Structures are given as structure tokens and as C-alpha cells.
Amino acid sequence: MRGAKSAKWVAGAAIIALAATACGGGDSDSGKDMNSGKADPNGILTAQLSEPQNPLQPANAKESQGSRVLRAIFAGLVDYEPGTGKLTYVNAESVTPNADSSVWTVKLKPGWKFHDGTPVTAKSYVDSWNWSANVKNNQTNSSWFQDIKGYSDVHPDKGDPKKTEMEGLKVVDENSFTISLTGSVSYFAYKLGYDVWSPLPESFFKDPKAAGQKPIGNGPYKFVSWDHNKMIKVRKFDGYQGPNKAKNGGIDFKNYTTAEAAYSALRSDQLDWIEQVPVTALKNYKQDLGDRAIDQEYSAVQSIVPAFYTKQFKNINPKVIQGLSMAIDRDTITKTVLNGTRTPADSYVARGVLGYKPGALGDIVKYDPAKAKALIKEGGGVPGDKISIQFNADQPHKAWVDAVCNSIRQATGVECVGDSKPDFATDLNARDGKKVKSMYRGGWVLDYPVNSNFMRDLYGTTAAGNTSGYSNKAFDELASKADKAKTLDETVKMYQEAEQLLAKDMPSIPLWFYKVNSGQSKNVFGKIVYGQDGDPIFTDVQVKSKK
Amino acid sequence: MGRYVARRLLQMIPVFIGTTLLIFLMVHILPGDPIRAMWGDKAADPAQVEALRHKFGLDQSLPMQYINYMKDLFQLDFGETFGGRPVWDEMSRAFPVTIRLTIVAMAIEMVVGLSLGAWAGLKAGKAPDTGVLIFTLVVISIPVFILGYVARFIFADTLHWVAPNVEDSMDITQLFLPGFVLAMLSMAYVARLTRTTFAENLRADYMRTALAKGLPRRRIVGVHLLRNSLIPVVTFLGTDVGGFIGGAVVTEGIFNVQGVGNLLYRALQQREGSTIVGVVTVFVLIILVINLIVDLLYAVLDPRIRYA
Numbered sequence: 110m111r112g113a114k115s116a117k118w119v120a121g122a123a124i125i126a127l128a129a130t131a132c133g134g135g136d137s138d139s140g141k142d143m144n145s146g147k148a149d150p151n152g153i154l155t156a157q158l159s160e161p162q163n164p165l166q167p168a169n170a171k172e173s174q175g176s177r178v179l180r181a182i183f184a185g186l187v188d189y190e191p192g193t194g195k196l197t198y199v200n201a202e203s204v205t206p207n208a209d210s211s212v213w214t215v216k217l218k219p220g221w222k223f224h225d226g227t228p229v230t231a232k233s234y235v236d237s238w239n240w241s242a243n244v245k246n247n248q249t250n251s252s253w254f255q256d257i258k259g260y261s262d263v264h265p266d267k268g269d270p271k272k273t274e275m276e277g278l279k280v281v282d283e284n285s286f287t288i289s290l291t292g293s294v295s296y297f298a299y300k301l302g303y304d305v306w307s308p309l310p311e312s313f314f315k316d317p318k319a320a321g322q323k324p325i326g327n328g329p330y331k332f333v334s335w336d337h338n339k340m341i342k343v344r345k346f347d348g349y350q351g352p353n354k355a356k357n358g359g360i361d362f363k364n365y366t367t368a369e370a371a372y373s374a375l376r377s378d379q380l381d382w383i384e385q386v387p388v389t390a391l392k393n394y395k396q397d398l399g400d401r402a403i404d405q406e407y408s409a410v411q412s413i414v415p416a417f418y419t420k421q422f423k424n425i426n427p428k429v430i431q432g433l434s435m436a437i438d439r440d441t442i443t444k445t446v447l448n449g450t451r452t453p454a455d456s457y458v459a460r461g462v463l464g465y466k467p468g469a470l471g472d473i474v475k476y477d478p479a480k481a482k483a484l485i486k487e488g489g490g491v492p493g494d495k496i497s498i499q500f501n502a503d504q505p506h507k508a509w510v511d512a513v514c515n516s517i518r519q520a521t522g523v524e525c526v527g528d529s530k531p532d533f534a535t536d537l538n539a540r541d542g543k544k545v546k547s548m549y550r551g552g553w554v555l556d557y558p559v560n561s562n563f564m565r566d567l568y569g570t571t572a573a574g575n576t577s578g579y580s581n582k583a584f585d586e587l588a589s590k591a592d593k594a595k596t597l598d599e600t601v602k603m604y605q606e607a608e609q610l611l612a613k614d615m616p617s618i619p620l621w622f623y624k625v626n627s628g629q630s631k632n633v634f635g636k637i638v639y640g641q642d643g644d645p646i647f648t649d650v651q652v653k654s655k656k
Numbered sequence: 657m658g659r660y661v662a663r664r665l666l667q668m669i670p671v672f673i674g675t676t677l678l679i680f681l682m683v684h685i686l687p688g689d690p691i692r693a694m695w696g697d698k699a700a701d702p703a704q705v706e707a708l709r710h711k712f713g714l715d716q717s718l719p720m721q722y723i724n725y726m727k728d729l730f731q732l733d734f735g736e737t738f739g740g741r742p743v744w745d746e747m748s749r750a751f752p753v754t755i756r757l758t759i760v761a762m763a764i765e766m767v768v769g770l771s772l773g774a775w776a777g778l779k780a781g782k783a784p785d786t787g788v789l790i791f792t793l794v795v796i797s798i799p800v801f802i803l804g805y806v807a808r809f810i811f812a813d814t815l816h817w818v819a820p821n822v823e824d825s826m827d828i829t830q831l832f833l834p835g836f837v838l839a840m841l842s843m844a845y846v847a848r849l850t851r852t853t854f855a856e857n858l859r860a861d862y863m864r865t866a867l868a869k870g871l872p873r874r875r876i877v878g879v880h881l882l883r884n885s886l887i888p889v890v891t892f893l894g895t896d897v898g899g900f901i902g903g904a905v906v907t908e909g910i911f912n913v914q915g916v917g918n919l920l921y922r923a924l925q926q927r928e929g930s931t932i933v934g935v936v937t938v939f940v941l942i943i944l945v946i947n948l949i950v951d952l953l954y955a956v957l958d959p960r961i962r963y964a
Contacts, residue, residue: 247708267706338746371912373808534687534692552697556698
């Protein structure tokens with residue numbers, strides 16, 4: 110009853126919202142304006158941001174909101190080139206491995222300063238990492254440091270930490286330090302691009318809690334103020350020496366209660382960038398905004414994952430899963446139900462990541478009802494002839510889950526239903542507790558742009574991200590061999606081989622890659638450029654001069 | 657009078673403890689772990705999850721958690737959010753906004769609702785009465801949700817009388833449109849309630865007496881009729897404050913008002929027990945106090961009512 114009622118409400122609201130957007134569409138101008146006029150190097154950009162969940166400490170932003178601010182305030186050792194995912198140096202002059210990639214030497218560019226004027230040294234990094242890794246300091250991203258030798262001393266599985274410093278981190282001199290890892294990781298430098306690895310000034314450690322409210326970083330912007338639930342202000346840091354100097358005067362991160370509110374603010378030019386176009390406006394936003402509409406792919410994949418601990422999938426023939434995959438009409442679903450907000454996936458690894466191979470999964474992700482049926486039959490059929498897909502109903506997943514189920518049902522005759530959990534916490538509870546009945550929705554946004562992140566961290570037998578109970582010895586062996594490879598190229602190649610192994614074994618069914626559907630206001634000069642993680646590169650955004 | 661108030665205040669204590677306990681249980685009994693949920697699709701580190709659960713006292717037994725919470729509460733400590741900020745601080749930012757919104761809505765509701773109702777009541781059975789009946793019927797049958805979007809479309813997007821969003825939640829002039837939307841439903845009820853009591857009281861004995869005394873019509877309607885007709889309306893207005901705060905979850909969301917409704921909504925999404933229980937506790941207190949004021953108002957409105 111309740112569900113039906115609220116669905117009607119939503120439908121009603123959608124109609125009105127659509128009507129509203131359609132009628133207001135006349136005032137949208139063409140893109141000619143976007144590049145006309147002049148950029149104001151001191152113009153202030155207004156961007157959407159929900160209240161960060163945690164204090165602004167580098168290793169404490171598990172969600173994108175806190176991360177967005179941290180990336181403005183802090184600069185790390187390295188960054189990635191958008192589009193190719195290639196590594197570029199920011200604060201580091203070089204990051205070099207030894208012969209087996211187990212010890213890394215970092216050299217810093219000298220003369221960098223924090224916003225409070227104190228120098229950025231090797232110690233700033235080492236102290237920061239030691240503090241963030243310590244289990245007692247309650248940083249949500251603390252496990253990012255687990256590759257470093259001595260991590261278990263500061264972050265034991267149980268009880269209090271034995272030490273406050275990881276033995277793997279050694280300061281050599283003012284501008285260089287070494288990192289010893291517990292094993293070989295040829296792509297370790299790539300991990301260093303995440304905000305967790307930022308340096309911290311000495312003042313931080315005197316009062317970390319206060320510093321979380323008023324962060325002092327070394328990045329392109331300095332923190333100005335945080336009016337909770339309303340606005341965070343950052344301004345250009347004139348002393349910044351990195352390659353990504355801000356091309357605007359600063360950013361006002363403004364909080365909006367709903368995507369609809371933010372969208373209407375964007376259309377009246379009170380807001381210069383929104384995170385995501387509201388579902389109700391997806392059909393029309395390109396007409397509304399013209400060239401100012403943003404439609405940008407980023408490196409994240411959504412899939413459905415069989416729970417291999419269930420009776421149904423315990424000893425399943427992979428051909429059955431391949432068959433199910435071929436029964437899903439990805440092209441039509443992404444175009445209709447999802448309004449073009451996703452693009453069909455053709456590999457386990459998302460586009461834009463090092464080692465992504467177009468069409469890696471070949472026919473397995475092509476819609477072919479006849480072959481799907483044949484494969485399932487060949488594999489012995491789906492036990493019980495019925496599957497369910499678990500998802501969380503607090504996000505708009507129901508529409509596509511129903512569409513996928515329909516597609517499977519029509520193509521193969523296998524019964525398929527959605528298994529709705531009221532919210533994400535309940536959904537995760539079932540996943541972690543191995544209580545999923547058949548299959549579940551899985552999503553993965555890149556941590557670092559190397560293909561290993563989309564495979565080893567998800568399908569390795571002991572990987573923390575592997576909650577489906579999947580285990581493949583051959584894959585595990587190949588992955589650990591790949592991690593020890595001499596060069597990154599070799600690692601990437603070996604993981605590409607591993608992807609073919611997975612294609613035969615089907616640990617999950619990739620559905621589609623994510624896209625950002627967003628927009629920019631008339632105040633922005635030129636088009637906003639995006640990074641691989643689905644967030645704009647704010648330092649490159651230019652604001653129009655108001656004359 | 658004093659004893660009556662004292663008794664009522666004492667009665668509030670069990671009501672207060674009962675409601676907080678219920679809310680507390682409801683929040684904490686839900687399946688799923690809000691701490692684990694911070695990691696989302698990514699793998700959570702069990703040691704860190706455990707450390708955080710310990711930090712927020714979630715590793716203790718439920719009764720223990722409640723006792724600790726109440727202990728802090730009596731020292732006016734509402735606990736901390738998952739982000740490590742005092743819940744009190746969050747609330748003191750949000751409540752002034754919602755109180756402003758409620759005042760705007762209340763004012764609109766009383767002025768418009770009462771006048772419409774009085775008009776219809778005085779002209780019972782005639783065209784104005786039918787007109788008000790139809791109008792209120794329409795308003796009552798449309799959900800706030802849709803009313804909000806329609807109002808924004810008409811007043812902001814088409815007529816450009818107001819901005820589509822509230823940019824500064826503390827500015828009372830910007831709260832006019834959301835306040836109007838929030839008030840609509842109750843306004844319709846107030847109009848109907850006033851209309852009925854007006855129509856009924858028009859035939860009361862004291863009205864005939866007043867008329868026989870030769871009082872001017874303005875005084876009869878303005879004092880005798882209005883005052884006596886207010887009792888049911890005041891009762892409704894009192895209970896309605898609670899409704900406003902509930903309705904604010906939707907209205908505040910639509911118009912970008914950073915008030916309590918929005919705070920509560922976010923806390924529910926993150927299952928942040930301390931904020932949810934804190935906000936609801938303050939709600940309960942507000943509603944209890946307002947009910948007491950309403951009861952005391954009866955005596956003012958109707959001299960026949962006396963509290964011992």
C-alpha cells in the first residue's frame with residue numbers, strides 16, 4: 110500500500126517537475142556564450158557540496174563530499190592525468206622503487222610551504238601517515254596504509270596499538286624518505302594519489318580535532334571557513350608551487366538539501382556547478398542547459414554478483430552465469446530506464462583505468478537471447494530456475510533492477526525478482542553477514558587507476574572487498590605474481606591475462622560504467638574538465654569576468 | 657492554577673522518558689550497522705569499525721547505552737555526531753530556522769484560515785461558504801510535496817516573485833513561500849473548523865442575548881462570537897505545531913531550508929542515533945509545553961473553565 114502510494118506521489122512530482130523544466134527551457138542559451146568574454150583569475154566559483162560526514166582530516170573522508178574539500182586544501186605526492194590515468198608528480202620530485210618494488214624512495218620538491226607558512230618536509234608525510242594509520246585515531250581510511258611494514262603495530266586486529274610509528278617509514282633527510290612495504294607492489298606509487306596520503310603540518314598533531322574543523326594543508330586552496338550545513342569557503346593559496354595552480358580565486362562549497370533545489374539554483378545561476386542532475390530532470394536537462402550540460406564518464410562499474418556461498422551458486426557452472434549476462438540487454442536499459450546515465454560495460458575494469466581493454470569480455474556482455482538460453486542449458490540450468498537481485502531501496506536502483514530482471518526473464522524464462530532492502534546499512538548487513546539469498550548489486554569506484562584495483566581488490570580470495578565468497582586459485586596465483594612484476598607494464602599485462610581468467614569463471618556480471626550527469630552555470634568560462642573519479646578538476650575551472 | 661501547572665509539569669516526566677526510550681529503541685533496533693555503512697561498497701576494516709563502535713559506545717548493551725545517554729542528557733549533553741561534533745551545536749543551528757519557518761506558517765495559517773472560516777461561517781449555505789468548501793477540499797487532497805513544487809513553479813519560475821530556493825535560511829522574508837506551502841494544509845483545516853463553530857455559535861443563546869441588548873454587529877461578531885469559537889481552533893493549532901515540524905522534513909527539502917526537518921532527514925539516512933534521539937527529545941518537550949499553554953488558554957478564552 111505504502112509503496113504504491115509513494116510511487117504515485119513520485120510520479121506526480123515527476124510530471125510537475127518535467128512540466129516545470131520544460132516550460133522554463135526557453136531561457137537556456139547556446140554554448141557560444143560559454144567561451145565568450147574573459148576569465149577572471151580572481152573569480153569565485155560556487156559549487157555544490159553536502160555536509161562532509163567527518164572532520165576534514167586527510168584519511169577521514171570515506172565519502173566524496175569530504176574528499177572534494179580535502180583535495181582542494183591538500184596536495185599529495187602524485188596525481189593522475191585525466192583520461193589516460195597516467196601518473197604525474199605534484200609534491201614529489203620522484204617516487205622510485207627498488208628492484209623488487211618493495212622499498213620506495215620519495216624525493217620531495219624543496220621549498221613547499223603549508224598555508225600557515227611552515228615548510229613541507231619528509232617528516233610532514235611520515236608523521237601524517239603514522240597518525241592516520243593508528244587505529245586509535247579513528248580514521249575511516251586507515252587501512253590504506255596496510256602495505257607498509259609495521260602497519261600491524263599501529264593498527265592491530267584486536268586491542269591497543271603497540272607502537273605509534275610504522276617501522277617501514279624512514280626519514281632520510283629534509284626532503285626525502287623511504288617506504289618499506291610488507292611485500293612487492295609494483296603499482297604502489299599509483300596508490301599515493303589518494304587524499305589519504307597528504308602531509309600534515311606540525312600544528313595538526315597538537316589538536317587533531319580542532320584541525321579537522323580548520324584544516325591547514327599544502328594544496329592549491331587555503332581553508333577559510335566552515336559554516337556547518339551551509340557553506341565551506343576556500344580561497345586561492347598564492348604561495349602554492351605545484352603544477353595545478355588554481356585558475357580561479359576560490360570556491361564556495363554550498364550545501365543544498367536536494368538535487369532538485371541545487372538544479373534550480375544552477376538554472377538561476379546562483380550555483381555554478383552541481384554534483385548530479387536530479388532524476389526528475391534527466392530527460393530534459395540537455396535541452397535546459399544546452400552546451401552547459403555535462404555528460405561525462407568516470408571510472409566506476411556497477412555489476413550484479415552471485416553469492417557463491419548459497420546453495421544456488423555454490424557449484425555453479427560458469428556458463429550459467431555467462432548465459433545470464435548475455436540475457437541482459439544493456440544497450441536498451443542504459444538508454445531507456447537509466448536515461449543515458451550509464452554506458453554498457455565491456456570489461457571488468459572501468460574505462461580510463463590503466464589496463465582497460467576495450468571489449469575484454471567479448472560476447473559475454475552482448476545481448477543474445479538465443480545464445481543465453483543455450484549457455485544456461487549447457488551449464489545445467491539455474492538451480493531453482495529463479496534468481497533474485499538484492500539492492501538498497503534508499504537509492505534509485507529499483508528501476509534498473511526490474512529492467513534487468515525483465516530482460517533475463519524474457520530472454521531465458523528464468524524467474525527473476527528484485528530483493529529490496531530498506532537502506533544501505535541493511536543491504537550491507539546482509540552482504541557482510543553472507544545472508545544474500547541469490548545475487549546482489551555491487552558497485553565499485555576506482556581507488557587508483559590501475560586495473561588491479563578492479564580485480565585483485567574485489568575477487569581475490571582473501572581480498573577485503575570480496576564479500577561473495579568467490580575463490581579462484583589460478584587467479585590468486587596470477588595476481589600475486591603480477592604484483593611482484595618488475596615493471597608496472599608487466600603488472601598491467603598480467604592483470605589483463607587475469608581478466609580473461611575471470612571471464613571464464615564469472616565472479617560477477619558487469620552491467621555498466623557510471624556517468625556524471627551534471628551542469629555548469631553561465632558564470633563558468635569554458636567547459637569544466639573532470640577527473641577519473643567523477644569529480645571536476647576545480648583548479649582548472651575558470652570564472653567569467655563580470656566586466 | 658499553580659497546582660494545576662505543577663501537576664501537569666510532573667506528568668511530563670514519565671511521558672518524556674517513555675517517548676525518548678521508544679525512539680531510542682526504534683533507532684538502535686534496526687538491522688545493519690551505521691558505522692559499517694560509512695564504508696559503503698568498499699571493504700570495511702574490522703579493527704577500525706570496532707574502534708569507532710567503541711568510541712560512540714555502540715559496543716555496549718542496549719540498556720547500558722540508554723542509561724548512558726540519559727545520564728548525559730540530564731547534564732544537557734546531547735552527545736556527538738559521527739562527525740565528532742556536538743549534537744547540541746547541530747540543533748542550535750537548525751532549530752532557530754525551523755522556529756522561524758513555523759512562526760511564518762502559523763501566522764499565515766491563523767490569519768488566512770480564520771478569516772476564510774469566519775467569512776464562510778457568517779455566510780453559511782451561501783456562495784462564499786461553498787467557495788471556501790471547494791477551495792479547502794482541493795488543498796486538503798493535494799500532498800504538500802506536490803503543492804511545494806507547484807508553488808515554486810508558479811511563484812518563482814513563472815511570476816518571479818521570489819527566488820526558487822532559500823539562500824539564507826535565517827532570513828525570515830525568504831521563508832515566506834516555504835511557510836505558505838507548509839501552512840496550506842492546516843490552513844484548510846482551520847478554515848473548516850472555524851466555519852463550523854461560527855455557524856453553530858451563531859445560533860447560541862448568548863448571541864441572541866447580545867443581539868437583544870442592542871450591541872453593534874461588529875462587537876457581537878468580533879468579541880462574543882469569535883472568542884467563543886476559538887476553543888476548538890486553538891486546540892487544533894496547538895497539536896499542529898508537531899505537524900509543522902513533521903511537515904518541515906518535506907518542505908525544507910524542497911525549498912532548501914537548512915532546518916530541523918533537514919537535519920532529522922540526514923540523521924535518519926546515516927542512522928545517527930544521537931542526533932535523531934536529540935532532535936525528537938526536543939520535539940517532545942516543545943509539544944508538551946505547547947499543550948500545556950493551550951490548556952491554560954482555554955481558561956482565558958472561556959470564563960466558565962477554571963483550573964484548581
